[in-house]
Amino acid sequence: MKKHIVLLPGDGIGKEVIESAKDVLNAIAEEFNHSFSFETHEIGGAAIDLYGTPLPESTVDACKHADAVLLGAVGGPKWDQNPSHLRPERGLLGIRKALDLYANLRPIKGFKNLLHASPLKEEVISGSDLLIVRELTGGLYFGTPSERRDNGQSVVDTLAYTRCEIERIVDKAFEAAQSRRGRLTSVDKANVLESSKLWREIVEEKKAKYPDVAVEHVLVDAAAMKLITNPTHFDVIVTENMFGDILSDEASVLTGSLGLLPSASLNESGVGLYEPVHGSAPDIAGKGVANPVAMILSAALMLRYSFGLNDEAKMIEDAAQGALDAGFHTADLRVENGRQVGTTEMTKLIVDFIKTQTASKCIASCYF
Numbered sequence: 001m002k003k004h005i006v007l008l009p010g011d012g013i014g015k016e017v018i019e020s021a022k023d024v025l026n027a028i029a030e031e032f033n034h035s036f037s038f039e040t041h042e043i044g045g046a047a048i049d050l051y052g053t054p055l056p057e058s059t060v061d062a063c064k065h066a067d068a069v070l071l072g073a074v075g076g077p078k079w080d081q082n083p084s085h086l087r088p089e090r091g092l093l094g095i096r097k098a099l100d101l102y103a104n105l106r107p108i109k110g111f112k113n114l115l116h117a118s119p120l121k122e123e124v125i126s127g128s129d130l131l132i133v134r135e136l137t138g139g140l141y142f143g144t145p146s147e148r149r150d151n152g153q154s155v156v157d158t159l160a161y162t163r164c165e166i167e168r169i170v171d172k173a174f175e176a177a178q179s180r181r182g183r184l185t186s187v188d189k190a191n192v193l194e195s196s197k198l199w200r201e202i203v204e205e206k207k208a209k210y211p212d213v214a215v216e217h218v219l220v221d222a223a224a225m226k227l228i229t230n231p232t233h234f235d236v237i238v239t240e241n242m243f244g245d246i247l248s249d250e251a252s253v254l255t256g257s258l259g260l261l262p263s264a265s266l267n268e269s270g271v272g273l274y275e276p277v278h279g280s281a282p283d284i285a286g287k288g289v290a291n292p293v294a295m296i297l298s299a300a301l302m303l304r305y306s307f308g309l310n311d312e313a314k315m316i317e318d319a320a321q322g323a324l325d326a327g328f329h330t331a332d333l334r335v336e337n338g339r340q341v342g343t344t345e346m347t348k349l350i351v352d353f354i355k356t357q358t359a360s361k362c363i364a365s366c367y368f
């Protein structure tokens, strides 16, 4: 298979971990006879420094012509005081909108030998495996431009959704639930917000189309609580942009390993942008200690969702699990009797794991 991938390293540790994803994809290409080509572009703070904008046209164009996009992370203290149109985050929001990446999938599953690092008791977190389906191109993030009035003393942000925007994300979530354990939790604030009332109506209407999925509605405040008290309750959660942003950060730390969580942002045509859930971590940037696993697992999601390469995706996931099971870990994880390694060593371990796995598969198929 021949695919062209755009790399957007962005800022901070994004630049380091994107190299790891590339190394792993090159190893997969070699082992499975694929041809992956790469093209790197700027986004976020790096683009502001070079071009005076967080999202240059050339970046958008390249992404539109790519088979898939891998993004590291954006942001950092250097740009914190910039006016809002010149903040790195604008680049991320802009590319999501430009590619119409309305469906953000954030799978959250603990790695078994790392559960002791969770802030929750092991018996509470053990067995949790959920998928947050976050609407990504509507709601408060993209309402009529926020404004300040009365000499800056009053402000307006708008939470707008159309029926069509809600329907497509709800369909995506029902489909995801069908391919998992058949449970869907729709999270809203229908006791207060009009947008949530329409959201709830649409979920109710869609139920008939997916009779094999059990649906419940949970208010966002209660959902936040339940994620802490009973995370195993959840299978698929679907929610609007801002609620999804908040709940996915909350859920991601439950496993004790934010540095291990990937995400996929998809549009109707299957072109996707894949990025780790963690940010640019400016405090550790450039030190070679960042955990590359979330970025590498994001590349695995790319192979699965955009290219349909399920075996290759699984190979990467098994390799990451294998390196962790063998006790190797980066500085962000505490592992009893483990061996701490840096970004490039962790990457190499995963690459080696892929190579030995394919070698042993080949030996098995030759001899048995």
Ligand code: IPM
Pocket (backbone or CB within 6 Å): 089, 092, 093, 245
């Ligand atoms: C995320 C991030 C972004 C968001 C920021 C960086 C704009 O927090 O991907 O969750 O809020 O969507």
Ligand code: MN
Pocket (backbone or CB within 6 Å): 245, 246, 249
């Ligand atoms: Mn977030």
